[in-house]
Amino acid sequence: MNPLAQLPLEKARSVRVILTDIDDTITSEGMLTASAYAALENLQCAGFLVIPVTGRPAGWCDHIARMWPVDAIVGENGAFYFRYDRERKKMHQHFWAKPEELKGNRAKLDAIEKDVLSSVPGSALASDQAYRVADLAIDFCEDVPALPESEVDRIVSIFERHGAQAKVSSIHVNGWFGDYNKLSMAKTLLAEVFGLSWEQAKECVIYAGDSPNDEPMFEAFPLSVGVANIHAFEHRLKHKPAYIAKGHSGDGFAELAELLLSARQR
Incomplete structure (x- = not known):
């Protein structure tokens, strides 16, 4: 860097x-x-x-x-x-994802939520979860005392055990079902809305x-x-x-x- x-x-x-x-x-x-x-x-x-x-x-x-x-x-x-x-x-x-996929994924994410919160003491549902449509956010330091890194890794492993993707931010572990990430949607936006090819x-x-x-x-x-x-x-x-x-x-x-x-x- x-x-x-x-x-x-x-x-x-x-x-x-x-x-x-x-x-x-x-x-x-x-x-x-x-x-x-x-x-x-x-x-x-x-x-x-x-x-x-x-x-x-x-x-x-x-x-x-x-x-x-x-x-x-x-x-x-x-x-x-x-x-x-x-x-x-x-x-x-x-x-x-289509609306029906989002609905099906939510049921699977609800199961992951229960697993994480019962398995990782000190973790919590992110306070902004009620406003989410596609993912599950687990708070490890935003509104709760910071968890050790080993517990953050444990949260990630629970998501992955259920077949979900999981990414660590500075405050949450976010998990979802679907083959996408920040980059894939950014590419879609740049191409569809702003007419920028990937090379551009x-x-x-x-x-x-x-x-x-x-x-x-x-x-x-x-x-x-x-x-x-x-x-x-x-x-x-x-x-x-x-x-x-x-x-x-x-x-x-x-x-x-x-x-x-x-x-x-x-």
Whole structure:
């Protein structure tokens, strides 16, 4: 991981699209700071496409697509994308699974929930679970005392034993049924909505993240950035971001925004 300040000017100038995680990448200690929100707004006002790619639930993503300065959002680790057309006042939604699949998967996830909560003391259902449509989120440090890493791994193993995918974020273990992740839905969104082929995307997209569930994005995009707090998860990553910011969380994201805006002005 090279310091973000070493990102070559010509590469910074090639960026047209910012894909970014939210929790502990844009937010800091669970809060959306003024500087991080201003960074989002400044990027969009400068003509960049700004697209959060998050593990957060559909209910949150509807709000973010409508009210944040973003052009679309991928949610629940790739289960869907939402795009709000402000001119027509219409929300466009695309889901990976059909409604009947979602219903069947929910029954299987309910069984996993019972297994995890009875097997891993101290774990809890994520407080935002009621707003989810496609996955199960188990809290290991957001609203509960932080669990040791061995217990986080135990939660992952329970998901996998039931045949589900599982990814670790900075606060939750998210699990789901379906052959998708953040990357697959981001590719779909970029192609269907913004007309970017995968070859084009690799040349003009930069991704920012902070945790193991961002690993498919770090691997796929030549331009990828970790905020400084990714050091806590470095030992869990086979594929690390190409660059790393000095700042933690939202400060690191603001640092990236400032670099991109400065490169465009120069």
